[in-house]
Amino acid sequence: MHIKHPKQHVFHDILTCMKNALKALSLALFACALFSLDAAAQYTSTTDMEARPVHEYNAITMIGSPYLHPDFAEGTITLSNGTIYEGVNIMYDQVRDVIVFKGKDGQVKELIEPVKEFSINYIHNNGKLHKTFRKGYTGEGVSADAFLEVLADGKTTLLKKTSKKIFDRKGYSSATIDREVQESEEYYIATGNKLTKVKKSKGSLLAAMPGKADDLQSYIKTNALNLRNDSDIIKLVEHYNSL
Template sequence: MKTLRILAAYFCLMASVLPLKAQFKLYTDSKPVMLIDYTNMEGTPYLYEDWQTGNVTLTNGVSNKEPMLLKLNLVNDVISFKDNATGQELEFVVPVQEFSLNLVAGATRHFKSGFKNIDGIAPTAFLEVLSDGKAQLLKRNNKIIFEQQPIGSATKERTFIEKTKYYLVIDGKATVVKADRKSLLAALADKQSALDTYLNVNKINFKSDTQLGKLVDYYNTL
């Protein structure tokens, strides 16, 4: 009995230590973010200018157990985090496989990398997963830096332009879709009758990513 109590205490101790080791591993396997001059530019390179709490999983399986402060740079597709001790912005040495951002009112946005066979999208790029199942609805946000020199001005104006695309992936094949009824029903034509009924009953707002995801969630139940 004494041996069993010792073993039980040992496993309880290890269970409490392992999450801390994973968190420590995330912080030690990091490097300073490469500085890019975004001064005198209109807008922000980030998805959100402010830090958001969230969770990450690296390609080696290491993940955090306690929420971290995260930012996603949409210009260079880098997810960075804030070192609580120094306040420094750091990025992970090991690539990030997926991460979630926990927003106000309990909302969560989930992003993944590693998607293949999507034209123009590198496997390292992050796509937001709006619905996950036999059909996946993915959203791609990225920003480019646009330069123009106004007539009569000696300096160029630089601003961030955000681009958005939606992809529906079924059986590994990705199709570009628009956030509207016609486009989505055409891509999900094998269940169009059931989806028509669902849309008539539920009055989906096609400007809401959450409701777009619920539509594809419903498709995945059929």
């Protein structure tokens, strides 16, 4: 019978530990490589974005703004193919329903790539706002290419469409043309990607969220919700999603 020397046992154990450590390191490096490849595929520099020169509005005196926010603000853009652009300086043109961005070279351009969703962060009335806009909903005369603001997300989604139009006005016996931006708002409840237009009233909202009328009416009463306010409609839809 061959008996191993104690030193041989120690040497064998050391080799086994080294092999296991190398195997674990190899797996970790492989995982990191896959993660890096995935990240590179998803997050892309703004220099890769397809764009064209921005449409500039006439510098006539304008009352109101054609944009969601009149200054560039940090945003995240998700394309239809899954590519994500983060930390982009953007403005949302609500007259033409397009995204305008500022590249690293400082040039202002209009994004022409197919966008699925974007979010933007900005300051309004000394408060921080984060808003998300999404495409792909249809029905009620809304195009699948229209951006809708996501107010509440879930199995039932509350959406808002703010449309803006520009009107030129010339006063009597005046050579000055005043340009005014007028906006309108419409609200929708979506199940999947199908839209139902709703009014800011209890009857309209409950009809768009069937099956839980008693529970929703009780929630409205208990929490003294004012359904003329966006914030209270959001609470109602979030409660419906929790049922």
